[in-house]
Amino acid sequence: MSTGRVRRAALGYTLLAPSLFGAAAFLLLPMLVVVWLSLQRWDLLGPIRFVGLANWRSVLTDPTFGNSLLVTAGFVGLVVPLQTILGLLAASLLARQLPGSPFFRTVYVLPWICAPLAIAVLWRWLLAPTDGAINTVLGRRVEWLTDPTLALPVVSAVTVWTNVGYVALFFLAGILAIPADIQRAAQLDGATSWQRFRRITLPMLRPTLFFVLVTGVVSAAQVFDTVFALTNGGPRNRTDLVAHRIYAEAFGAAAVGRAAVMAIVVFAILIAATVVQHLFFRRRITYELV
Amino acid sequence: MSWFSRILVYAALTVGALITLTPFALGLLTSFTTPQQFATGSPLGIPNPPTLANYAALHGAGFGRAAVVTALMTAVIVVGQLTFSVLAAYAFARLNFAGRDVLFWIYILTMLVPPSVTVVPLYLMLAEVGLRNTFWALVLPFAFGSPYAIFLLREYFRAIPADLLKAARVDGANTADVLVHVVVPASRPILVTLFLITVVSQWNNFMWPLVITSGSKWRVLTVATAGLQSQYNAQWTLVMAATTVAIVPLIALFIVFQRRVVRSIVVSGLK
Numbered sequence: 375m376s377t378g379r380v381r382r383a384a385l386g387y388t389l390l391a392p393s394l395f396g397a398a399a400f401l402l403l404p405m406l407v408v409v410w411l412s413l414q415r416w417d418l419l420g421p422i423r424f425v426g427l428a429n430w431r432s433v434l435t436d437p438t439f440g441n442s443l444l445v446t447a448g449f450v451g452l453v454v455p456l457q458t459i460l461g462l463l464a465a466s467l468l469a470r471q472l473p474g475s476p477f478f479r480t481v482y483v484l485p486w487i488c489a490p491l492a493i494a495v496l497w498r499w500l501l502a503p504t505d506g507a508i509n510t511v512l513g514r515r516v517e518w519l520t521d522p523t524l525a526l527p528v529v530s531a532v533t534v535w536t537n538v539g540y541v542a543l544f545f546l547a548g549i550l551a552i553p554a555d556i557q558r559a560a561q562l563d564g565a566t567s568w569q570r571f572r573r574i575t576l577p578m579l580r581p582t583l584f585f586v587l588v589t590g591v592v593s594a595a596q597v598f599d600t601v602f603a604l605t606n607g608g609p610r611n612r613t614d615l616v617a618h619r620i621y622a623e624a625f626g627a628a629a630v631g632r633a634a635v636m637a638i639v640v641f642a643i644l645i646a647a648t649v650v651q652h653l654f655f656r657r658r659i660t661y662e663l664v
Numbered sequence: 665m666s667w668f669s670r671i672l673v674y675a676a677l678t679v680g681a682l683i684t685l686t687p688f689a690l691g692l693l694t695s696f697t698t699p700q701q702f703a704t705g706s707p708l709g710i711p712n713p714p715t716l717a718n719y720a721a722l723h724g725a726g727f728g729r730a731a732v733v734t735a736l737m738t739a740v741i742v743v744g745q746l747t748f749s750v751l752a753a754y755a756f757a758r759l760n761f762a763g764r765d766v767l768f769w770i771y772i773l774t775m776l777v778p779p780s781v782t783v784v785p786l787y788l789m790l791a792e793v794g795l796r797n798t799f800w801a802l803v804l805p806f807a808f809g810s811p812y813a814i815f816l817l818r819e820y821f822r823a824i825p826a827d828l829l830k831a832a833r834v835d836g837a838n839t840a841d842v843l844v845h846v847v848v849p850a851s852r853p854i855l856v857t858l859f860l861i862t863v864v865s866q867w868n869n870f871m872w873p874l875v876i877t878s879g880s881k882w883r884v885l886t887v888a889t890a891g892l893q894s895q896y897n898a899q900w901t902l903v904m905a906a907t908t909v910a911i912v913p914l915i916a917l918f919i920v921f922q923r924r925v926v927r928s929i930v931v932s933g934l935k
Contacts, residue, residue, distance in 0.1 A: 383761035385839060390767070393752035396808020400786065401774040407785035416788070464680060467673050470665065478677045480922050481684050483929070487918045489868035491886040492910040495893045496691045499900045507690050507708060539684070540929065547930045596780045599870045603890055617780040617871075624784045625875055637781040644778060 411634035418628045429631040439636060441611055442619040443643075445526065446595055449615055452530040453537070454590040460534065461541025461586065462579075466571070468542065469549040479546070482539030490536065494603035497532045501604075519605050522612045529604055529613050533597060541586055548582035549575060584655040591647055595640070616640050688911075695719070695905040702901050718905035722892075726880045727909055730888040737802045737873075737884060738866045744807030745862055746855065752809055753817030754843060758829065768818070775811040779871065787875055801876045802884070806866065813858050820854045821847060857928035860921060867914055885910045 387394075412429055416422045433439050464482060468475050485493060500507045501518040509515055518528045552575060560570050598617035601607060607614035607622060614622075616636065624633035665673075694702065696714040755761075756768050786805055787796075795801040824847060832846050848855065870886040877883060883891070889906045896902055918925050 379761070382759055383763075386755045386759045386761035386764060389751040389755035389759070389839075392748040393771070393809035393814060394767075396748065397771055397774050397811065400805040400808070401777050401782065404782040404785035404789065405777060407789060408781060411785060411788065418791075467677055467680075470673055472665075472670065472673060474674075475677075476923075478681055479926065480919075481681045483926065484684060484688070484915065484918070487864060487914050487925070488911045489870065489886050489889075489914070491868070491870040491890055492907045495889055495903060495907050496687055496911075498893065499694070499904060500687055500690065502900070505702070505898075505900065507687075510706060510708060535683070535687075543926060543930050592778070596778050598780065599886075602870075603893060620780055620784065621871070621875070624787070630784060630788070633784050637784055641778065641781045645776060648776070 408634045408637050411631055412638055414631050414634075416630040418625070418630060425631065429635045433632050433635040433639070436632075438611065438614075439619065439639075442614045442616045442636075443639075445612065445614055446616045448526060449530055449533075449597070449613075450591055450594045452527065453533050453594045454587065456530070457534045457537045457541050457590060458583070458586055460538045462545050464538060464542035465545030465549055466575075468546050479539075479543070482542055484539070485536045486540040490597075490599040491603055493536055494532065494600045498604055501528065520609050522609050525605055525609055525613050529601055532604065533594065533600055536600075537590075541590070544582050544586050545579065548579045552578045580655070584651070588648060588651050591651070592644055595644060595647075691904045691907055694901055695908045697901050699899060699901050718902050719909075721902055722905050722909060725888075725892065726883070727885070727888055727906065729880065730883050730885045731909065733799075733802075733882055734867060734884040734886075737799070738863055740803045741806045741866045742859060742862045744803070745810050745813055746858060748807075748809035749813035749817055749858070750843065750848065750851075750855075753814045753821055754847060756814065757818045757821035758824075771811055772815060775815075783871055783875060786872075790876060797877050797879065797882060799882055802873055802882060805872065810862075813862070816854060816858065817851065820851050824850050856921075856924055860917070860925050860928050863917065864914060864925075 413424060413426060414422045415425045415429070468479050498519070501509075503509060503515050503517055503520070506518075508518070517524065519525055556574055556578075557570055560574055565573070596617050597615055598621065601613050601615050601618045602621075605613040607618050617640075620633050620636045620640070623636060624630050690708065693708075693710060695718055696716070697705075697711040698715045698717060701709075701711055701715075756764060782805075790796060790801045790804070795804070828846055828850070829842060832842050837845065868886065869884070870890070873882075873884045873887050874890070877887065889903075889910045892906045893903050
């Protein structure tokens with residue numbers, strides 16, 4: 375190797391060193407540690423003891439964890455379609471670019487800028503049974519957060535309320551990137567605005583839709599702050615999303631090994647979901663180009 | 665567009681804006697209400713006279729300190745992330761050396777690691793080295809650059825004309841000079857973008873500060889707000905003041921940098 379190449383490599387690795395250290399120490403090493411931890415018993419304070427696959431057996435047969443996965447699936451199933459449809463709707467209104475549109479766009483993004491924890495605390499008051507704003511307006515006592523059938527839809531609604539403006543931004547960028555000529559040509563050919571939306575806007579938004587769905591699923595599957603402050607996983611674990619379960623297991627029940635198993639399972643599911651969505655959309659996109 | 669459909673669009677946009685803004689407005693009003701006014705009047709009424717007592721009580725509850733800790737934590741992480749990400753992105757974008765591309769893609773794959781998975785092992789690691797409940801524990805996991813930032817910066821740096829860099833070299837500039845005087849000034853928009861999204865995500869961070877700190881010493885605003893809420897569940901006037909303190913700095917930042925933030929979100933697809 376020439377000295378020039380050695381020097382360039384030395385410079386390259388010197389510049390990379392801090393970032394590589396960060397990724398190795400705080401992203402990759404934790405992944406190894408979590409696998410190791412899944413084979414240990416630890417209560418946060420005492421010694422760490424090897425227990426083989428005991429944690430795996432206990433978690434994989436634990437109805438509480440099964441419930442958490444189902445609750446999370448239900449939550450994702452409510453939040454992602456709703457926020458996508460409402461985001462698309464808001465974007466198609468904003469895309470008309472009437473005077474004042476930027477103001478509305480800014481307003482819609484506000485909830486998303488704020489700390490999810492603070493938003494959840496705000497809604498905890500709005501939804502409070504006796505002195506909350508919503509029940510005061512309704513004039514009756516609805517147990518929004520403690521009724522087992524209402525709690526998950528309500529937590530989902532708060533999440534959708536937070537995310538719609540954010541989702542709309544991506545659709546807005548996508549719609550504005552569609553060449554105006556195509557829309558105008560279709561209009562001249564007599565296409566109605568619904569036909570134009572269905573046949574032009576929607577197909578051309580496919581990459582945006584992919585991005586919004588993938589990031590929507592991955593982030594909804596990890597929501598923690600919102601349930602922590604709104605319901606603490608209750609009532610009767612009906613809003614016990616997996617991120618909350620991992621937290622409760624590790625820092626509430628002090629069963630760190632079990633929490634590690636749960637974290638690994640969640641990671642595997644998220645990777646699988648991302649890959650599946652990717653394959654699905656790639657096929658659809660190629661089909662579109664042919 | 666006909667005037668009729670115009671009216672429909674504005675009506676729909678206004679309904680959306682009301683649904684978005686009303687909760688904030690109600691929370692803000694309640695934060696200026698005394699507990700007595702809150703108990704006797706309607707929770708929707710405008711406080712008469714408005715009071716700052718809730719905010720004064722927050723000060724007594726250590727929110728001043730929490731705000732300082734949050735600001736300090738955010739500042740250290742932002743400076744660290746931007747500096748180290750610029751260095752790494754420059755190496756990935758403009759230097760040729762063995763292993764560069766493989767390393768880059770491995771690095772990008774780490775973006776797939778979700779925080780809810782790393783929180784438990786990170787807790788163990790930092791507890792083992794004795795950093796639990798320290799300022800370092802708050803900032804270390806985030807301060808060494810982010811795959812996201814490096815990815816975006818690399819794209820940007822690759823588009824800087826090679827002649828610009830070569831000209832600086834001919835003038836005798838070393839790598840540090842090139843970075844400070846050519847690359848960074850040429851990348852201001854993307855750096856502002858990264859600055860804003862890092863501030864937003866770190867200021868709002870909750871799960872990690874919640875588990876790694878305890879007590880009031882290194883408590884951040886989100887953790888303090890959550891603590892207040894569970895401690896004084898029924899004192900909504902006080903709790904709404906806490907929520908306002910946690911939210912207002914970011915809303916102010918957002919309003920000042922409104923266009924930039926909106927563009928930033930779209931460019932980066934943050935979160």
